[in-house]
Amino acid sequence: MTNETETTTPPTPTDAWRAALSSRRTQVANPGAIPAAAVSAMDADVSRRTFIRTSFWGGLSVSLLGSVGMLLDFLYPRNVRGFGGPVPAGNVRDFVRGGEPKAFSEGQFWMANLDPTESRPGGSRGAEGLIALWRKCPHLGCTVPWLSGFEYEGDKGWFRCPCHGSTYTKSGIRVFGPAPRSMDTMKIEIDGAGNITVQTGSITPGGPDNPTRATKI
Numbered sequence: 490m491t492n493e494t495e496t497t498t499p500p501t502p503t504d505a506w507r508a509a510l511s512s513r514r515t516q517v518a519n520p521g522a523i524p525a526a527a528v529s530a531m532d533a534d535v536s537r538r539t540f541i542r543t544s545f546w547g548g549l550s551v552s553l554l555g556s557v558g559m560l561l562d563f564l565y566p567r568n569v570r571g572f573g574g575p576v577p578a579g580n581v582r583d584f585v586r587g588g589e590p591k592a593f594s595e596g597q598f599w600m601a602n603l604d605p606t607e608s609r610p611g612g613s614r615g616a617e618g619l620i621a622l623w624r625k626c627p628h629l630g631c632t633v634p635w636l637s638g639f640e641y642e643g644d645k646g647w648f649r650c651p652c653h654g655s656t657y658t659k660s661g662i663r664v665f666g667p668a669p670r671s672m673d674t675m676k677i678e679i680d681g682a683g684n685i686t687v688q689t690g691s692i693t694p695g696g697p698d699n700p701t702r703a704t705k706i
């Protein structure tokens with residue numbers, strides 16, 4: 490009588506490792522393919538390079554945008570005062586009709602209240618109202634003064650450039666000298682209370698129509 494007792498031997502650690510390895514191999518469709526661990530490492534490397542490249546270009550773009558923004562912010566005209574922007578020129582009550590032109594150095598202009606009845610050669614030439622004349626001579630840019638005592642062709646009171654002698658009437662019409670045109674004019678604004686603002690950035694080249702640019706008050 491044979492005692493056939495079946496005994497089951499528990500797998501050793503080595504057998505378990507082999508079984509796991511065998512199972513792993515069956516999951517790989519192509520045994521010649523790159524091992525999963527190697528693929529993961531490659532993916533990580535590509536991901537890192539992408540991250541570094543993206544960070545570099547992103548940082549560079551932000552820096553450039555910031556620099557451009559600061560430049561635009563610096564160049565943007567705000568609260569412009571003096572020449573190039575609006576300059577207060579008092580009230581209409583301050584200007585006597587037919588009186589002497591007044592200088593506004595902040596805005597680089599002369600302001601006159603022209604009297605259409607002032608018929609002398611250096612006068613208004615029929616113009617009526619306020620006119621703002623840029624003091625810069627259209628010839629080579631010298632500052633043109635109003636000279637009440639300067640006499641030209643038997644009449645006193647002209648704009649006369651000290652550099653080359655260009656001479657202008659009270660409304661800025663050129664009558665003598667090398668200047669290529671009459672004195673330039675600036676835009677005038679008057680509010681409801683009679684306060685005057687001259688837009689010194691709004692300049693029109695002078696011409697024979699200067700008298701028609703006067704603003705009646």
Ligand code: FES
Nearest residue numbers: 626628629650653
């Ligand atoms: S700059 Fe005024 S005449 Fe030459």
